[in-house]
Amino acid sequence: MWYMNEERQLMLNIAKDFVAKEIKPVAMEIDRNCEFPMKLFKRAGKLGFLGITFPEEYGGIGGDWTTLALILEEIAKSLPVLTVAMGAHSLLSGGLLNMLGTPEQKKKYLLPAAKGDIILACGSTEAVGGSNQIEFSTRAVLSGDEWIINGGKVLISNIVVADVYVVLALTSEKLDPATRAGMSIFLIKAGTPGLEIGKPEHKLGWHGSMTGSISFKNCRIPKENLLGPLGGCLQAMFVSATDEFMSCGPVSLGIAEAAYEMAKKYSQERIQCGQSMFDRFQVTRHKLVKMYTEIETLRALVYSTHAVKDKGNLVLAEGRLLKIKGAEVAEYVAREAIQLFGGVGTVIETGVERFWRDAKVMAIGGASVEALMDNIAFMMKNKMI
Numbered sequence: 001m002w003y004m005n006e007e008r009q010l011m012l013n014i015a016k017d018f019v020a021k022e023i024k025p026v027a028m029e030i031d032r033n034c035e036f037p038m039k040l041f042k043r044a045g046k047l048g049f050l051g052i053t054f055p056e057e058y059g060g061i062g063g064d065w066t067t068l069a070l071i072l073e074e075i076a077k078s079l080p081v082l083t084v085a086m087g088a089h090s091l092l093s094g095g096l097l098n099m100l101g102t103p104e105q106k107k108k109y110l111l112p113a114a115k116g117d118i119i120l121a122c123g124s125t126e127a128v129g130g131s132n133q134i135e136f137s138t139r140a141v142l143s144g145d146e147w148i149i150n151g152g153k154v155l156i157s158n159i160v161v162a163d164v165y166v167v168l169a170l171t172s173e174k175l176d177p178a179t180r181a182g183m184s185i186f187l188i189k190a191g192t193p194g195l196e197i198g199k200p201e202h203k204l205g206w207h208g209s210m211t212g213s214i215s216f217k218n219c220r221i222p223k224e225n226l227l228g229p230l231g232g233c234l235q236a237m238f239v240s241a242t243d244e245f246m247s248c249g250p251v252s253l254g255i256a257e258a259a260y261e262m263a264k265k266y267s268q269e270r271i272q273c274g275q276s277m278f279d280r281f282q283v284t285r286h287k288l289v290k291m292y293t294e295i296e297t298l299r300a301l302v303y304s305t306h307a308v309k310d311k312g313n314l315v316l317a318e319g320r321l322l323k324i325k326g327a328e329v330a331e332y333v334a335r336e337a338i339q340l341f342g343g344v345g346t347v348i349e350t351g352v353e354r355f356w357r358d359a360k361v362m363a364i365g366g367a368s369v370e371a372l373m374d375n376i377a378f379m380m381k382n383k384m385i
């Protein structure tokens with residue numbers, strides 16, 4: 001492949017070994033029991049996968065975005081939910097720490113996060129307003145040397161297991177709709193009095209990503225736990241969110257490839273009237289070719305976008321396209337894979353339906369594809385693209 005080089009191949013080989021020996025044997029069990037893949041997450045930290053793009057000074061490996069994509073694609077072929085936990089930790093929360101943190105904050109939080117010694121969660125979404133920050137009501141007020149936080153967040157990944165929550169809160173009366181000034185970010189340690197953690201929701205897919213609510217009732221945190229500029233964090237949030245949307249490209253690619261490979265193998269082995277389904281039905285062959293076409297189209301988009309990002313571009317629109325196109329391809333391919341399996345495709349133990357469940361959530365978790373299209377349309381209108 002045009003995007004491979006020696007260092008990337010080395011990291012990919014480590015990921016392939018990790019997936020084959022440690023992830024694959026337990027992937028179905030994690031999905032069925034909805035358990036957070038703690039052991040695998042910690043191992044990912046030790047292997048350097050949680051800090052690929054972080055500077056070496058803060059525990060990262062100073063690698064590029066293409067390397068990260070290769071690792072995520074490989075892991076998603078077996079256990080997409082691990083990549084979801086990694087995204088909330090390294091890209092949303094870790095990305096904000098890396099961009100906005102003081103050297104002290106990076107030493108205290110980013111360094112152990114890169115190694116998997118602590119787990120991060122990022123709290124933005126609220127019950128009213130969803131992803132529309134204009135309607136948010138979680139508020140932080142400075143009182144002496146402490147911030148007092150009140151409000152709540154919903155559908156937050158990595159709850160319960162997180163050691164530190166990276167939380168958005170208003171620090172002025174309301175968010176300025178034009179400049180978006182007035183929103184700040186805070187670092188809140190698990191166990192802080194006034195921080196209440198809800199129960200993980202039972203979800204369609206992404207089983208084990210521990211998604212749920214957190215609330216703040218006069219939650220007091222030290223003044224120095226403000227992350228980044230007072231009232232001016234949304235630009236950084238836009239960038240870290242873009243990185244997370246971009247990561248949905250390789251994750252969706254991995255999901256689609258896994259479902260496709262299973263369906264291809266099955267249709268070549270399943271006998272119908274003395275022939276394999278593949279040999280007997282043109283419709284089966286055409287389905288597989290269409291799935292393959294979509295996968296290769298997505299692969300081209302994923303790695304060309306990552307190559308552009310590696311040149312230092314922010315890829316604000318292209319990163320969003322990866323989430324939109326990725327979710328579409330993964331859901332389509334996984335759906336067709338179930339169809340090719342027939343009745344056994346609906347049986348959980350077959351292992352193919354979980355890829356469709358995980359693919360479906362890709363179009364919503366983190367941001368709905370419709371909201372992302374709105375973002376891109378805004379960029380078009382303002383001649384940014």
Ligand SMILES: Cc1cc2nc3c(=O)[nH]c(=O)nc-3n(C[C@H](O)[C@H](O)[C@H](O)COP(=O)(O)OP(=O)(O)OC[C@H]3O[C@@H](n4cnc5c(N)ncnc54)[C@H](O)[C@@H]3O)c2cc1C
Nearest residue numbers: 122123124125130131155156157365366367368370371374
């Ligand atoms: C599994 C999972 C994990 C998540 N993890 C996190 C996390 O770690 N941190 C976090 O902060 N949030 C997280 N979220 C929340 C996620 O970001 C939101 O669910 C998502 O942004 C959609 O917001 P909403 O659910 O409030 O839906 P709404 O905003 O109410 O949207 C509902 C529907 O309305 C339509 N819609 C909304 N906005 C627009 C628009 N601008 N243009 C056109 N149509 C629109 C879309 O069809 C959308 O699906 C997670 C969600 C899920 C499901």
